[in-house]
Amino acid sequence: MNMDHALFSTLLNNLLSVDVTDATDMDISLEAFEKKYCFSIRMQPMFTQDALHYLLSSSKGGMIYEVIDQLGICISFFTFDNRSYIIGPYVKEKYSELKTETMLAKNDKSSSKSLAFKLYYTAFPIVYTEQITSVVNKCIISFSPAESEYSYRRLTGFIQDVSEEDDRTELSEKNYSEIYRRYDQEKQFLSMIRNGDTKNILSAFEKMSSPEVLSVFSKESLNYYASGYGLAILKALSRKAAEESGLSVITIDEITQKYTQLSSATNNADLQTRYQIDMIVELTKAVHNHRLSLDKYSLSIQRVLEYISLHLGDHISNENLSANANMSISHLAKVFKKETGVTMTEYIALLRCKKAANLLKKTNLPIQEISSYVGYSDNNYFVKVFRKNYGMTPTEFRRNA
Known part of the structure; x- marks a missing residue:
């Protein structure tokens, strides 16, 4: 009797509330998987088509493999009845703002990526290894009672090796x-x-x-x-x-x-x-x-302030700000100063220094990495701006924190 592979995948998906991919046709399925789930090729080499092809092709029968990337995103994969399945992505713990900022800074990513990553991370369900292995084994045995229980193996060294979801009631x-x-x-x-x-x-x-x-x-x-x-x-x-x-x-x-x-x-x-x-x-x-x-500001300035907040770690040009405010650069500069009391440059610098100060107090990240993360590629210039806002250098601030 031929096995219903679609039913098998659907059952796994319903029991785990996690996406399940039948990756047997690797050329099509793995390319789609990378496009849908890969946030950063450099930080998630395991999510690339080539890496997944290598992993699935090298996997052995009777084994459930699990990989966790440095972003904390997990997938499991296994072969059954000559077909390959990928479970995930999923995560194992709730989102951590500080952990994300530290990880992005270490990977030379700007702070503007943190919100995008938060939305990416929290889109995945929290699932634990024991749930994965238990449900997979139960489903396999349900479809093939003679099958032996699958073992579990976590591929801990993969990142370094590869490098880059009618009751009708009458109403009275x-x-x-x-x-x-x-x-x-x-x-x-x-x-x-x-x-x-x-x-x-x-x-x-x-x-x-x-x-x-x-x-x-x-x-x-x-x-x-x-x-x-x-x-x-x-x-x-x-x-x-x-x-x-x-x-x-x-x-x-x-x-x-x-x-x-x-x-x-x-x-x-x-x-x-x-x-x-x-x-x-x-x-x-x-x-x-x-x-x-923000309510005290006009709608145009609110849009500018929101844009600054969302792109704080990027290069923020006057052209981008004026486009968001729908007014000329010179007019925006006058309105911004009148409503906020500071220039756009001063406002951006203050927000960047506040974010840097928080990381100086709560992490051991090198100052150069913090500087780059908050939007300053020139560390010397960052020190100068930070001293202007806090009356001391980042090193002195960390020492006194």
């Missing part, structure tokens, strides 16, 4: 009134997010889902906010409310994707609910901070 009049009431509560709740009301947002959510409030609802509505569907709807509405406040959609996606990843790593309903609440609180705080720091 009472249920309609409950829906209206629930929507009224949601409107108040979302208004708090829109206004950055960090003081009351948590108590508002708890009030919406408290037993005292829900006790007046029918059985059908009782667990609405505690259910996966109810929370998913509330999550989408919260994102929209944050966007309507003027908060950058990039910041919104950064926050929500992080908590989506954390939720995917557990089957504990209480913990998943906790993550959703934490996401809502963090969104509201972000709106609050946005209103404090």
Whole structure:
């Protein structure tokens, strides 16, 4: 009897909630894999078509291989019934800002890459080796009961060697009134997010889902906010409310994707609910901070400030800034100085020095690497700018930190 390979892949994917690639046709599948998943060829040599071809071709039967690159991104691969399968990418721990900054600086990447990497990293589910090996073996035995259990092997030296996711209920009049009431509560709740009301947002959510409030609802509505569907709807509405406040959609996606990843790593309903609440609180705080720091500026200057923040480690030209503000360079310079109190050059230097100061305090990275990471290729010039902003050299700052 011929094995259903598509069913096998789908079963693995559903049980692990991780992408599964049938890589038997290596020329097509591996090229697509590299284009879809490779963030940096130099830092992820294992994700290149050639490297994967070599690994899969050299793999032995009865073995599950796992590779972890220096970015913390993992894949597993194995052969079964004369076909090759790749599981992943996936990660094993939650995102670390400091770890990312250290890694990017060591690899001569600018700070502007950190947000792109964060969005890349948090797009993958958190899965552990034991889950991979257990599910793979169970699926293999389900399709081929006579098959021996596969062993596990981690390829630790690969990076150096290679170098470069109908219950229908009739609605009575009472249920309609409950829906209206629930929507009224949601409107108040979302208004708090829109206004950055960090003081009351948590108590508002708890009030919406408290037993005292829900006790007046029918059985059908009782667990609405505690259910996966109810929370998913509330999550989408919260994102929209944050966007309507003027908060950058990039910041919104950064926050929500992080908590989506954390939720995917557990089957504990209480913990998943906790993550959703934490996401809502963090969104509201972000709106609050946005209103404090950017709401006082015109929309044109807000766009310029956001561009600077997103490209801080890159070369930032006046032409790029004026294009974002949709005004001439000379007019932008006057408006920027009037609204912020400093020139664009001074503002960029201050932000870069703040980021550098944080790395000087929290890491042992060489000053040259920190300089390059925050956007200064000339270390001597970086020292001069840093001294102007902090009254001391980076070395002196680190010594006194």
